[in-house]
Amino acid sequence: MNVRSVRGTHDILPGSVELWQEIEEKTRLLFRRYGYGEIRTPVLEETNLFCRSLGLETDIVQKEMYTIPARRGRDISLRPEGTAPVVRSYLENHLNRGSGLTKLYYVGPMFRRERPQKGRYRQFHQIGAEVLGSDHPGIEAEVMEMLHVLLDDLGVRGVRLLVNSVGCPSCRPAYVRILQERLLAESDLCADCRKRSRRNPLRVLDCKQASCSPVIDNLPSILDHLCRECRDHFRRFREFLDLIGVSYSVTPRLVRGLDYYVRTTFEMVTDRLGPTQNALLGGGRYDGLSELLEGPPAQGFGFGLGLERLVLLLSRNDQLAAGYRSPRPEIFFAYLNEDSLEKAFTLARDLRREGIFAYLDFGGRSLRAQMRLANRLGSRFVCVIGDDEIRTGLYSIKRMADGTQTRLQQGRISRHVRSA
Ligand SMILES: [Zn+2]
Ligand SMILES: [Zn+2]
Structure with a gap:
């Protein structure tokens, strides 16, 4: 690129x-x-x-x-x-x-x-x-x-x-004058500090060059002035x-x-x-x-x-x-075709309104590939939507940690996800 x-x-x-x-x-x-x-x-x-x-x-x-x-x-x-x-x-x-x-x-x-x-x-x-x-x-x-x-x-x-x-x-001005007199008499300063000595002597004090350190250590302290x-x-x-x-x-x-x-x-x-x-x-x-x-x-x-x-x-x-991994989806919706995608789309919307992180993939993947993705993201639940689910209004929610499946009506999904 x-x-x-x-x-x-x-x-x-x-x-x-x-x-x-x-x-x-x-x-x-x-x-x-x-x-x-x-x-x-x-x-x-x-x-x-x-x-x-x-x-x-x-x-x-x-x-x-x-x-x-x-x-x-x-x-x-x-x-x-x-x-x-x-x-x-x-x-x-x-x-x-x-x-x-x-x-x-x-x-x-x-x-x-x-x-x-x-x-x-x-x-x-x-x-x-x-x-x-x-x-x-x-x-x-x-x-x-x-x-x-x-x-x-x-x-x-x-x-x-x-x-x-x-x-x-x-x-401060009196101190700066004393500092300047001392600095102008020094020969072991870096090029920057020689410039600073004339224009802004205070800045010599925070020079980071090792070669300037011995000189700076022996300069009068502002605290005495x-x-x-x-x-x-x-x-x-x-x-x-x-x-x-x-x-x-x-x-x-x-x-x-x-x-x-x-x-x-x-x-x-x-x-x-x-x-x-x-x-x-x-x-x-x-x-x-x-x-x-x-x-x-x-x-x-x-x-x-x-x-x-x-x-x-x-x-x-x-x-x-270690605490800053990207967040894991609470529920991943997998779908078989465009019809079940529409159902997944509205279900995901409803759960998000209830504060749940619902994940929906638009990559055109097969069901098997969607399941692999759900795993990779560390999703806690997966819900597969097909024609049966749309017809019966019952959704099978799989807990990924132990594989247990629960069949639920739409309105009960969020509480189930929350309580687990
Ligand atoms: Zn003062
Ligand atoms: Zn310097």
């Missing part, structure tokens, strides 16, 4: 999609308990939204966005992340009106032109949540707790929480985590790549996905984002979780994977 899926995208097929559905259902149930409402923003946004929010110096804006040049008016892009669209919608729809806190979550695809590799795609999917309207560290700890419960519910083990503070506009307010905030955040028994490691290198983060940043990581993509989810506080979008001041805190990575983790959990 000549037409193939686009590089870096993937189909989610029956047999795998059940795991996705399970994750999404558990997420919706849990997030509702914490007061989050679902928001669905468009996949297309004005390119400007991401230039302003993420910052022009980020990899995402510089080289990873799928942008459609405008013939007239403004360029639009496929969204590379979920926070900026949510904040854009929050401002545009005045979701702040009347209530203190606004809690929103989303589930959906994001798009980045990255080099595809296992577990990393150009169309990937995220679950994310945003709390708007509070700068209290307690709400941050509440989000950590919610994520812990979610991962626990899903059976994800061995995830570690890393936390840091990236300061605020009153303390926080203002009093940022220090207090970070201390309170950790006190709340202690209070609810969520363990964490303080990781001064954790700055996240995006310009809009202030104060608390965090990641949840696992060693089970290999060294280059150990982050399962991450996020932080972005109090200045609303103003970057020319909105009124609005404190915000949120995270994004990579669904592909989560699915990859969970499908290695054999027990769980």
